[in-house]
Amino acid sequence: MSDFEAQKSTWRTKVGLAEMLKGGVIMDVVTPEQAIIAEEAGAVAVMALERVPADIRKEGGVARMSDPAMIREIMNAVTIPVMAKCRIGHFVEAQILEALGVDFIDESEVLTPADEENHVNKHAFKVPFVCGCRDLGEALRRIAEGAAMIRTKGEAGTGNIVEAVRHMRTVMKEIRRIQSMREDELMVAAKELRAPYELVVEVHQTGKLPVPNFSAGGVATPADAALMMQLGAEAVFVGSGIFKSSNPKARARAIVDAVTHYNNPEVLKEVSMGLGDCMPGLDVRTLSEAERMAVRGW
Amino acid sequence: MSHKDLSRVNVGILALQGDFEAHQRMLEERVGVATSLVRTPRELATVDALVLPGGESTTIGKLMERIGLDRAIRERAQQGMPLFGTCAGLILLAQDIEGRPEQPTLGLLPITVARNAFGRQVDSFEADIPVQLRPDGPSELMRGVFIRAPYVTCVEPEVQILARFQGKVVAVRQERILAIAFHPELTDDPRIHAFFVDLIPAAS
Numbered sequence: 001m002s003d004f005e006a007q008k009s010t011w012r013t014k015v016g017l018a019e020m021l022k023g024g025v026i027m028d029v030v031t032p033e034q035a036i037i038a039e040e041a042g043a044v045a046v047m048a049l050e051r052v053p054a055d056i057r058k059e060g061g062v063a064r065m066s067d068p069a070m071i072r073e074i075m076n077a078v079t080i081p082v083m084a085k086c087r088i089g090h091f092v093e094a095q096i097l098e099a100l101g102v103d104f105i106d107e108s109e110v111l112t113p114a115d116e117e118n119h120v121n122k123h124a125f126k127v128p129f130v131c132g133c134r135d136l137g138e139a140l141r142r143i144a145e146g147a148a149m150i151r152t153k154g155e156a157g158t159g160n161i162v163e164a165v166r167h168m169r170t171v172m173k174e175i176r177r178i179q180s181m182r183e184d185e186l187m188v189a190a191k192e193l194r195a196p197y198e199l200v201v202e203v204h205q206t207g208k209l210p211v212p213n214f215s216a217g218g219v220a221t222p223a224d225a226a227l228m229m230q231l232g233a234e235a236v237f238v239g240s241g242i243f244k245s246s247n248p249k250a251r252a253r254a255i256v257d258a259v260t261h262y263n264n265p266e267v268l269k270e271v272s273m274g275l276g277d278c279m280p281g282l283d284v285r286t287l288s289e290a291e292r293m294a295v296r297g298w
Numbered sequence: 299m300s301h302k303d304l305s306r307v308n309v310g311i312l313a314l315q316g317d318f319e320a321h322q323r324m325l326e327e328r329v330g331v332a333t334s335l336v337r338t339p340r341e342l343a344t345v346d347a348l349v350l351p352g353g354e355s356t357t358i359g360k361l362m363e364r365i366g367l368d369r370a371i372r373e374r375a376q377q378g379m380p381l382f383g384t385c386a387g388l389i390l391l392a393q394d395i396e397g398r399p400e401q402p403t404l405g406l407l408p409i410t411v412a413r414n415a416f417g418r419q420v421d422s423f424e425a426d427i428p429v430q431l432r433p434d435g436p437s438e439l440m441r442g443v444f445i446r447a448p449y450v451t452c453v454e455p456e457v458q459i460l461a462r463f464q465g466k467v468v469a470v471r472q473e474r475i476l477a478i479a480f481h482p483e484l485t486d487d488p489r490i491h492a493f494f495v496d497l498i499p500a501a502s
Contacts, residue, residue, distance in 0.1 A: 006423040006444075006464075013422035016317075016445045016484050019384070022354050023315040042361060044315060044354040079398070079413060080354055081446065103419035127419045137446070260314050260361055261337060 014128035014148035017081065017103065017215055018212040021149075021235050024090060025225065028052045028239040032077035032247035041252035043105070045081040047237070048074040052095035053110045053157030053293070054240035054279060064110040065093040068100050075101070077098075083130070088297060089115025091124075098127045104149070105129045110156045110239075117298060122146025132216065133169045134294055136203070137193035142297075143210055144196045150209055152233070153294040154217020157240050159281035161218045163294055168215055172232045174267050179207045197249070217294065220245070220278045222258030222271050229262035244279035251275050305409040307498055310336040310345030314352020314361040314409060320483040321491075325349075329490035330397040331495055339370040347380040347498045350387030352445070352481055357435045358386055358425065365375075368404060375406050380474035387414060389448050398450060407475055408454035415449045415466070422446060427480070429461040429469060440487055442468065442480035447458040449479050 024044025029035040035046045050066040051059065065086050070182075075082045081103035086093035088107055097105050107120050109132050123128040123146035131142035132153035139150045152171060154164030176198060178189055190200040208267035215233035217229050219225050220241040228236055236259050238252075245251045254271040289295065309325055311318045313335035325333050348371065350358070362368040375381055383391045389468050393405045396412040416423070417450035427442040442463065453459060461469035461478075468479040474497045482490040 006421045006425040009420060010424050012443055012444055012484060015417075016443055016481060017419055017422065018315040019320060020354065022317060022319070022353075023313070024354060024357055039356060040360075042357045079354060079421060101418050101420055104354060107427060128419065182322065192328065244472050256357070256361070257364065265339070 009126035011148070014239055015211050017128055018149035019240065021081070021214075022212055023260060024235045025252075025259050026034060026083065026184040026235065027242055027252060028235045028237075029074060029243070031072050035074045035078045035082075036240070037249055038252055039045065039078045039080050041249065042256035043080060043252065044235070045083055046074065046078060047085065047106065047239075048102075049085055052240040052243060054159070054244050055157075056110060057157040058212040065097065065111070068096060070104065072096070076269050083140070085111055088113040089118050091120045091147070094120050094129075094287070095272060098125055100267045104129060107131050107135070109148075109153060109293045112225060113296050119298070122137045122148075130214070132294070132297060133171065134297075135170045135193075136178070137195045137296060139171060139209055139213075140195035140199040140203070143199060147211065149212050151216040151237055153244070153297075154215065154219075155284050155287070156217045156280075156293050158218050158284055158287075159220040159226045159241060159244070159279040160284050161227065163284055164215055164218045164224075165231065167217075167294070168228060168231045168233060171209075175203055177209060177210070183255060187289055219255070220266060220281065221275075222254045225255045226258045226262040235259065238254055240279050246276035303500065304331050304495070307331050307347075307495065308322075308345050308415045309333045309495065309498070310342060310348045310356070310389075312336050312350050312367075315357050316351040317483060318349075318351040318353075320481075321349045321351050321384075324483045324488055324491050325495070328486070329491050329495055336367075337365070338350060339366050342367065342370050342374065347382070347494070348374070349494075350381065350383035351384070351392050352385035352387065355386040355389040355403075356401060359390060362390075362404075363402055364397075368402065370412060371404055372406065374457055375404070375475070378474060378499070380476075380494065380497045381406065382476045382478075382491075384478045384481055384483060385445065388450075388479055391475060391477045392450075394452075399400070406450055407457065407470065407477055409450050409457055409470060409477070410452035412451050413448050414446050415451075416447050419446055421467055427461050427463050427468065429490070431460060431490070433458065438489065441485050441491065442461065443484045444468075444480045447479045
């Protein structure tokens with residue numbers, strides 16, 4: 001039989017993996033054991049890292065890419081996709097993660113930025129990237145750099161959903177505004193958003209981001225996860241919220257169920273019962289500017 | 299191709315997790331058939347056929363069990379409801395998964411599949427694939443988008459092989475069950491979806 005040429009790592013296969021993760025929960029894990037718990041609970045992917053954001057916050061110092069050996073152990077422990085984080089602008093950490101064969105790279109504000117002007121040129125990689133945003137302009141700049149998935153940032157490691165809500169509402173509101181504009185107003189809109197004109201036109205035509213739009217940063221309960229889905233998130237990242245709670249297994253499973261049945265209060269009621277203690281939360285208003293992770297990214 | 303009344307057909311799309319919206323777009327906008335998202339056994343009862351989308355097969359399998367959809371889907375399949383799975387959907391339809399006897403599936407197709415058989419995400423690819431949908435029809439080139447894709451390692455004789463890539467079986471059909479390792483729903487080509495809709499008995 002004749003064989004046809006295969007094109008690897010096209011834009012469609014990158015965005016396609018993000019499409020496959022829709023309606024799912026991506027969980028932060030620090031050990032293979034946690035990764036297995038996450039997979040058992042029904043996570044669609046895990047984020048392998050040495051410290052969850054709550055601990056990064058507590059311990060301070062420079063937060064970097066995790067030890068590749070530790071990430072590899074997690075890759076060997078589960079069959080679902082494994083993501084890992086590189087610092088903003090640290091394209092060599094990204095090269096290492098690609099060589100390791102991770103399925104997605106998160107160029108993440110949770111780690112200490114390596115470059116305070118530039119992000120990674122994500123088009124140069126075979127592996128797809130996800131990046132955080134707080135508003136539509138930031139989302140479109142990251143997509144122009146090659147991000148195949150966007151997640152609103154929230155404020156990681158706080159167990160407080162308020163920033164995630166703010167960022168998702170902001171993105172959705174700005175999308176609706178662009179959609180309702182006249183075509184001859186889009187250039188000025190692009191200028192104000194500091195976003196590429198072509199992507200602003202695309203948002204105007206489709207009424208959505210050019211890539212899947214997930215939510216992150218502060219999800220601690222099944223209700224939080226369903227709230228983000230009802231506000232327009234297409235999937236949810238949960239960082240510290242699961243393994244910093246008193247019963248990670250039950251909470252992980254409940255959050256997975258809540259994301260699937262996010263519009264069904266009967267199911268949400270059932271899965272919210274008897275989950276034990278949440279992770280301890282932080283009032284975001286008490287954080288100084290330097291303690292805020294969401295402001296990292298340009 | 300039959301010209302039955304598509305206005306009476308309601309195609310269900312399993313919407314527990316995955317790219318179910320891509321299937322919905324393809325079926326509604328390009329094939330021109332009504333669809334409903336299915337998340338509960340009650341919702342399954344209202345549809346004439348079911349699409350199992352791409353996504354994570356472990357996640358979808360567990361969520362089906364938790365809400366009792368696995369039993370409900372098997373019952374409907376036994377009564378002749380057409381089923382169409384892509385990627386994770388193919389895995390969920392299979393009887394066996396290589397090396398993972400503990401992973402739940404619907405077990406409706408007598409095939410064995412290997413998960414992530416073409417490699418991890420960095421090995422995901424696109425290629426033109428010759429697909430022969432009808433035994434007496436032509437072989438047609440279609441764009442195959444393979445994402446951490448499975449392939450079929452073993453088929454019983456009653457299962458028809460529709461496509462191979464690099465010698466691996468990537469599309470099969472038995473009666474009213476269609477299973478594809480790649481993602482036609484991520485392209486603009488409605489041929490496979492239209493073929494599936496043709497398998498739905500005319501609404502009475």
